[in-house]
Amino acid sequence: MKSHATRITLLHHGLRALSVDGLSGVTLGRLAEAANLSKSGLFAHFRSKEQLEVALLDEAARLARAQVVEPAMVAPDGLPRLRALVERWLGWAPRAGLPGGCPVAAALFELDDSEGRVREHVAMLEREWRELLRSLVASAVALGDLHPETDVEQFVWELCGIYLSHHASARFLRDPAADARAWHAFDALLRRTAMPGTSDAVQ
Amino acid sequence: MKSHATRITLLHHGLRALSVDGLSGVTLGRLAEAANLSKSGLFAHFRSKEQLEVALLDEAARLARAQVVEPAMVAPDGLPRLRALVERWLGWAPRAGLPGGCPVAAALFELDDSEGRVREHVAMLEREWRELLRSLVASAVALGDLHPETDVEQFVWELCGIYLSHHASARFLRDPAADARAWHAFDALLRRTAMPGTSDAVQ
DNA sequence: TGTAAAATAGCACGACCGGTCGTAACAATG
């Protein structure tokens, strides 16, 4: 019982550090100090650095589900729900109380040339996320909010580009217009796939 | 004279390591070993880790200028030149002989929550790069290849999103369709800003 | 309340980190 509470604390502080410093920036020593625990006490919870990293990524995904996905799911199915999700997705990390940026986005660039379990885990999370996006876009297509021949995969790919560009311009360049740029891009993407005349249809 | 040759070697090996492991993954010890030099011998060239990182980022920019910008500049001014640049930009790092991905793109996500000279240097490089993009887009507008009321800043912002999404899908997800997705997105962006009817004009 | 089990602390390890030291070979310059 006590163990569970301690684990919560560790994941909490670990996720904060992860969002700021990235996977390689989270160290056992610093995390133990932040959680008021000895390094070996911490080590007993996660039997390796690798397992800690996986647990932290899962915690990030759990938080995103709670703060981004679930609230968006109350919106009406179709385009409104997709828009609600994007609304909560862009810049979700600070809004969820994290001091840094989206840990998964950062991991995409930190681990792109690595191998191993952690990379595979990030890949799985990212595939699941894109699958969620695909299902929302597909619903919008099925309900007639988007052109019936919309290339769903392409739509999701470009939406991810908007998210990454927003992350870079908001967090790194600290551009106050980042939100406006992202919405402008998203609206243009919607316009493209909504109007039959200039559609994005597959041949 | 000998000093210069050694420095070239160090930058060469350092840039390779940078593209794979990121800034924090480049260590003095490993770089010295890769360049067959003692750690203190290496230290005589760069008087701190920070200065090494700045030098490596400059080297990456220099390489990009030679492999991406200069070859593209021979294309006719306007849209052809812009297209030529994008052609060489997407996936330029491996094409330039680097074993990993674009060091600057990775740095955007590695340093987004840090402070200091290195971050400022990356910010400068990124600002310069976007300025180059802006000038090419503006030329395409001036020559009538794009709608006269094109929002140049927005165009560049979305183009950067395409680059980042391409980086993520090509390098992390290892999606073979990454190139096709990026070109599809770029073409759609061009179509949007070329056709007066569905333009992206500022009000 | 006694006791087994779980949770945490203490300590040590080998490796590596960025960085400094004194020193020596070498080049260029006066």
Added chain:
DNA sequence: CATTGTTACGACCGGTCGTGCTATTTTACA
């Protein structure tokens, strides 16, 4: 030829890394 500055070496600094092993404390339950 003497001097000076650069380049490189090897040893070493205090610290931190991830990870074991062994106590000791704390908790949960009979």
